Structures are given as C-alpha cells and as structure tokens.
Amino acid sequence: MSDPALNLNHASQVLSAPLRLDGGQSLDGVCLAYETCGRLNADKSNAILLFHALTMDQHVVSDHPKTGKPGWWQKSVGPGKVIDTNRFFVICVNVLGGCMGSTGPASIAADGRPWAMRFPVITIRDMVRAQVALLDAFGIDQVHAVVGGSMGGMQALSFAANWPERTRAALVIASTARHSAQNIAFHEVGRQAIMADPKWRGGDYHAGGKGPENGLAVARMAAHITYLSEAGLTDKFGRRLQDRTAKTFGFDADFQVESYLRHQGLSFTDRFDANSYLYITRAMDYFDLAEEHGGKLADAFAGSTARFCLISFDTDWLYPTAESRTIAHALNAAGAPVSFVELSAPFGHDSFLLDVPAQDRVIAGFLNQ
Amino acid sequence: MSDPALNLNHASQVLSAPLRLDGGQSLDGVCLAYETCGRLNADKSNAILLFHALTMDQHVVSDHPKTGKPGWWQKSVGPGKVIDTNRFFVICVNVLGGCMGSTGPASIAADGRPWAMRFPVITIRDMVRAQVALLDAFGIDQVHAVVGGSMGGMQALSFAANWPERTRAALVIASTARHSAQNIAFHEVGRQAIMADPKWRGGDYHAGGKGPENGLAVARMAAHITYLSEAGLTDKFGRRLQDRTAKTFGFDADFQVESYLRHQGLSFTDRFDANSYLYITRAMDYFDLAEEHGGKLADAFAGSTARFCLISFDTDWLYPTAESRTIAHALNAAGAPVSFVELSAPFGHDSFLLDVPAQDRVIAGFLNQ
Numbered sequence A, B: 001m002s003d004p005a006l007n008l009n010h011a012s013q014v015l016s017a018p019l020r021l022d023g024g025q026s027l028d029g030v031c032l033a034y035e036t037c038g039r040l041n042a043d044k045s046n047a048i049l050l051f052h053a054l055t056m057d058q059h060v061v062s063d064h065p066k067t068g069k070p071g072w073w074q075k076s077v078g079p080g081k082v083i084d085t086n087r088f089f090v091i092c093v094n095v096l097g098g099c100m101g102s103t104g105p106a107s108i109a110a111d112g113r114p115w116a117m118r119f120p121v122i123t124i125r126d127m128v129r130a131q132v133a134l135l136d137a138f139g140i141d142q143v144h145a146v147v148g149g150s151m152g153g154m155q156a157l158s159f160a161a162n163w164p165e166r167t168r169a170a171l172v173i174a175s176t177a178r179h180s181a182q183n184i185a186f187h188e189v190g191r192q193a194i195m196a197d198p199k200w201r202g203g204d205y206h207a208g209g210k211g212p213e214n215g216l217a218v219a220r221m222a223a224h225i226t227y228l229s230e231a232g233l234t235d236k237f238g239r240r241l242q243d244r245t246a247k248t249f250g251f252d253a254d255f256q257v258e259s260y261l262r263h264q265g266l267s268f269t270d271r272f273d274a275n276s277y278l279y280i281t282r283a284m285d286y287f288d289l290a291e292e293h294g295g296k297l298a299d300a301f302a303g304s305t306a307r308f309c310l311i312s313f314d315t316d317w318l319y320p321t322a323e324s325r326t327i328a329h330a331l332n333a334a335g336a337p338v339s340f341v342e343l344s345a346p347f348g349h350d351s352f353l354l355d356v357p358a359q360d361r362v363i364a365g366f367l368n369q
Helices: A124-138 A151-162 A181-196 A198-203 A213-227 A230-236 A256-269 A274-286 A321-333 A348-353 A357-367 B124-138 B151-162 B181-196 B198-203 B213-227 B230-236 B256-269 B274-286 B321-333 B348-353 B357-367
Strands: A009-014 A031-037 A047-051 A089-093 A145-149 A169-173 A307-313 A338-343 B009-014 B031-037 B047-051 B089-093 B145-149 B169-173 B307-313 B338-343
Touching: A031 A124, A047 A124, A047 A151, A089 A124, A124 A151, A124 A274, A145 A151, A145 A357, A151 A169, A151 A274, A169 A357, A181 A198, A181 A213, A181 A274, A181 B181, A181 B213, A181 B230, A181 B256, A198 A213, A198 A274, A213 A256, A213 A274, A213 A348, A213 B181, A230 A256, A230 B181, A256 B181, A307 A321, A307 A348, A307 A357, A321 A338, A338 A357, B031 B124, B047 B124, B047 B151, B089 B124, B124 B151, B124 B274, B145 B151, B145 B357, B151 B169, B151 B274, B169 B357, B181 B198, B181 B213, B181 B274, B198 B213, B198 B274, B213 B256, B213 B274, B213 B348, B230 B256, B307 B321, B307 B348, B307 B357, B321 B338, B338 B357
Parallel strands: A047 A089, A047 A145, A145 A169, A169 A307, A307 A338, B047 B089, B047 B145, B145 B169, B169 B307, B307 B338
Antiparallel strands: A009 A031, A031 A089, B009 B031, B031 B089
16 A cells, blocks of 8 residues: 555545535534545546445545555555546545545534534435535546445435535446335344434443444445345355254354354444444435435436446345436436446446456546546 | 134143154143144044144134243134144144143253253254153144145155154145354354343243343244245335434334334233244254255155145245255155145235135145145
8 A cells, every 4th residue: 555656545524514414404623534546637627526325435546544454445445446436536425424534423513522413314415516516625626536335326426416516427337226125124223223322322422432343244234235245145154054063952153154244344333333223224214315405316417517327236136227227217207318237246336346347448438538 | 712613622741751852852841832723633644744834833714822922823723724733633833842732941950940051952853852742742643744835845855754654644834954154053043132131040041030121032033034035025015214204324223124123022021032033043053954864855755655735935035945956856856746836925024824815825725735
C-alpha cells in the first residue's frame, strides 16, 4: 500500500452547510471520511464516485485499519486495473450513518453525548446528498461516473435520478430500485436481534463496556446467508465437519458452515457499530426510487442524460436479475441509454466483490467509453 | 371439534422399554403424546402415521390447546377429506424432543429437575424409532402409509428406509433427504439467537421467570422467512405500511411485513419451548439419509417394498424441487415404485399446509390406491 503510483489519500471533510434530511430535520457539522485514489485532473472531469455497500466503508484500496484485510475492491481499483487510477480519480466516502469516521449514531451530538438512537433516521438519498455536498467542496461539478454494488448501487441510482447533471454515467451492480418485502424481512430480523440484546440498552451502550455484540453477530449471520448462493454454500462447505471426524451429538459447531457463520458474526462486531447497522438497514428498507418520484420508476430518470450500465448475477437471490430488469425497463421508458447484462457466477450476491472476469470486462468497457 | 364422526382421541403412552438413541445413550420411560382420528379396523391394517413438521405438534385436527387455532392439517384430515378418517385411522405423535407432552428437554429427568441441555441430542431416526415403539404398543405391524411434510417428510423417509416392512407406502411432501449447508446455516442463526439471550441461562430457564423469549422470537422470525416465497411475501405485504399513511422515520414496524414477522416471533414463544427448538433443529441438521446407509441414498431404500410419492413446490426455496428429484432418482435406482410431482403454488415451503387443490388430488390418489 506504499506504492506512490496509487496516490492514495485519506481525509475527512466537515460540510460547511447544514445537511437537509428527507425526514425533515437537518444536521449541522456533518463530517465525511473518505479515501481517494489517483489524481484529479486539471478540469476536474475524471472523478469516479464509488459508493460502498452496507457493511463496507471507504477502504476500497487501502488495507482496513481495524481488520488489516485488503480493501474491499482492491482487485478492481488501482493503476492499470479495471477502474484505472492512472486515468480516474476515485473517491469513496464512508456513508452518512456509518461508523468509520463519517457522522453517524456513534458520533457526538451537540450536548456532548453520542447521538445513539437520537440520531435522525436517514435515507439513501440523504447519504447521497451528503456526498454531493462533498463534491461541491472538491469543486467537482460533474463526475465521470457513479459506481456501486448492492447498497452502493442504490446510491448510484439515487445520485443519477436526483442529481442528473452531476454525472455522465452510472454503473449499478447487483442492486435494486426498491427493497422488497423479503429484503425488509431479513433486515428486520437483524434489527430485532440487536434490539433484543440487553447490552443494546436502547442504543446507549457507548458509555462503556461491550455493546450488543451477540445481537449484532446474529444479525450479521442472518444477513450473510443472503449474500451467498445455496450452491455456493454447498460447494464451499456442504455438510463437511469442522476439525472432527464424526458428529459430536452436541451443540458445538460440528459443521464447517456453522463455524464459518459464527466467525463471520463475531468478527463483524470488531469493526461495526450496532446502531449504525440499525440506521443503514433502515435507510435501505426505506429505499423506493419510484415512490420518491410519484410512483413511476421511469419518471425518476426523466431528467437524466447519463449513460447507464446494469449488472446482475444469476445466483443472486437477494437482489435477483428481475430487479435489474425492472430498472432497465424504466430507463428504456425514460429514453436513457442503458446496457444491461446478467452474468453467470456461482457466488450469489457477493459475486460483485469476487473474481468474475466477465464483470471486469463489462465495467472496463463501460467506464472507458 | 365435537363431531363424534371424527373419533378424535388424545392420549399419551410411556414406552415400556428404554429407547436406544443414535448418539449411543438410551432413554428410559419415554412418553409420547399423540392424537388419533378415525377408527383402527379389526386387522389393524388401516393406520396412517402422520409426522409433524418442526414447529407443529400432534394437534392435526383438533384446535390447538394453547393458541385455540385449528389443527395444522384440519383441512386435509377428517371424514370425507383428502385423508379420509372414515377409512383411515390417523395417528400423529408429538416428536421426541418436543414440548407438547412427549419427552423432551423440558421433561423432568431422574433427578427431579428438567433435563434442559442434559437431554441427549437426538436424530430424526430417534424420533421415528420412538414412534415405531408406539406402533408396537398399538399392535400395529404395518401401517397403510407414512405421511409427512418438511421435517415430517424426513421422518417418513427415515421410517421407510429403516423399518421397510412396517409400511406399505410413504408420502413425502416438500422435504429432503439431507439438510444442505444453507439449511444448517439458517438453523444455526436461530440457535445462536436463542443461546445469545441471557435468559436462556445455558438452558436452565425452567425454574421460573421468562425463558429466552426474545432469542426464540428472533429464531422464529429468521426461519419464518424461509417458509415463504419472495413472490408470496410481495403479494401479501409488498411495501405496504402498517396502520399509517407515511413512513415514521423511526424504528417502529412501519411496514406490514415487519409487523407480521414480529407477531410471528412473539406468538411462537407462547407455545414453544426454546430448548426443544434447539434439539429439533439439531436433529434436522444431522439428517442425512445417505450417510446413514453407507453414503449412497439408493442403498437406504434397498430393503423397501413400499410405494413412494414425492411432492415438491416450485416456489419452495427451503427444500427445492431438486431435493425431491434426488430422492426420486435414488428410489428409481433402488427399483422402488415412485411417483414424483412438482406442483405450482405461490406460497413457498408452506404450500403443503395451505390450499393447493392439486396437492389434495395427488394425496388422495396415492393413499386411496
């Protein structure tokens, strides 16, 4: 990560104006923490605003400061990579409501105490509005493209719909224009798991001691299953036992998949704030781009002149191909240029983060036009 | 339910011999609580052993004593119904490990205290072995058919494979011959939710006060999503709001699907024991009929002379059609007579409990041969 060619930069910016929120409130002194990679050119025309997914953050290229693991899209972003930072200036911002430096429920409110559950409920559009303000601070009038997978794709859609003049292209991967009943249901299970943990204490766990780690771990476990395909889980684990030759007839993690899930749950609690999880999942559940635009999805894109590219994965059952197709039809109806491809990959929803060469070709082809 | 034509009977039976368990232990004085409907004929040849699913019990026809709701297959079992009790004597037994009268972790052990987590881990075959002993007590050498959906189907398969001379037919609905990694994963989330609840207290919550109701409710919520199809949830709830005209920008159950899930979770805790949930899900996760028979599923049915009927549902993603197809292929390889049909129904896994006329025709046709 010391490669000077990366031009890697971490910083944070306090927005100069109060941020108006969809819920009616406004937030003063919003701080946004971000990572940039590459160099902004002289006419500020080569920026790509990359949005992260629910449980990620701004550490796209750099190793994660808490886990030490590689950035979540290190394989795709960098000099000569699919998103080529020799050409583009990539910005990724920890979302509003997050817990990696941007203002969220763990931040300190005006009274000197953490916001906790007094933090206003935010929307995907609020997250994007904050990032548009950051572009203003950078003096970037228009980005080359907005790019995101999963919740990042929701932000890309929201950006293109609500700030159409601010981007020339939008790349939306494994995403949806609205959260389905099943999507909401899985998130609600996670929220109830957190809120049922006595250590959550109505959200006021920041003062000391452990937060609702057990509840957050259960939430993460439930969500994690939705990120993987049934076939992918079977390939990876099947019914194989964990470090033993026979079932123990007990409640230990006999099966590898149990051990894996428990690890996913526990390790998540080391790097994520439980209240942030509540607020960000709520924002995703509230997301319904058509509803924001009078109920007709095509109307959301009426003012757009951007090019669109949609990618879905055949094994993604969280945001299945039908969701991307709905967006493609709406873009067609709005007369927007759109290419849409369903890729075959065995990894389920998480395919967008993994090694899928066909995805690389689509992304590079779209961004380099 | 006072209809004398039903010949409805509730009773329980203590097994005279110790019950040998797959885990190596044996259990003395096992009690099985059951419901029967119809009359056993003189040569005891008209019995149907009906197995219940994970969260059901012996109340097939009778209203549930705790919830007051109709029995879980009241629509299908009774005089002149699909399983016609004018002809058949239907027996349904609360499974070993259950909490509605049969011996389980809430039962009192020899030392006068509840078994709790000292109860031995049981298997699907153990559940069936106990019920075979009950048939012995009834003097029933061979039943007309074994019938079950979901976990009930696993028991039907286990019965036909391990006690092939004891049934002439096996009807297996929406089930599987082994739990997949994804199936295990969802159960593990539920178990972790229960065990993370401080009121679980290592399983020793029976002494007084509330048990791990929050954890059990979260477990039920997560599982309940898997019983329904995405399209079914969308049809039933979509993104409709609950008793309000606009989002509240809070964490109340804004969406109907949230309210529904919370209700499902809470009401479950009124009728189900958390430790029973741990033991029964464990038994399901351990189920792998091929593994029990040397690794080849066809070998499980080598000794069988029974007729088989398999039903799957196109929207069931918990035990999808491919699982039934695997069983059908194994039965073909074993030379067993089998009919297999995938039915179209919008309700997901729960279709077998709901109004699917095509299912009625298949069941009646198979049982009345």
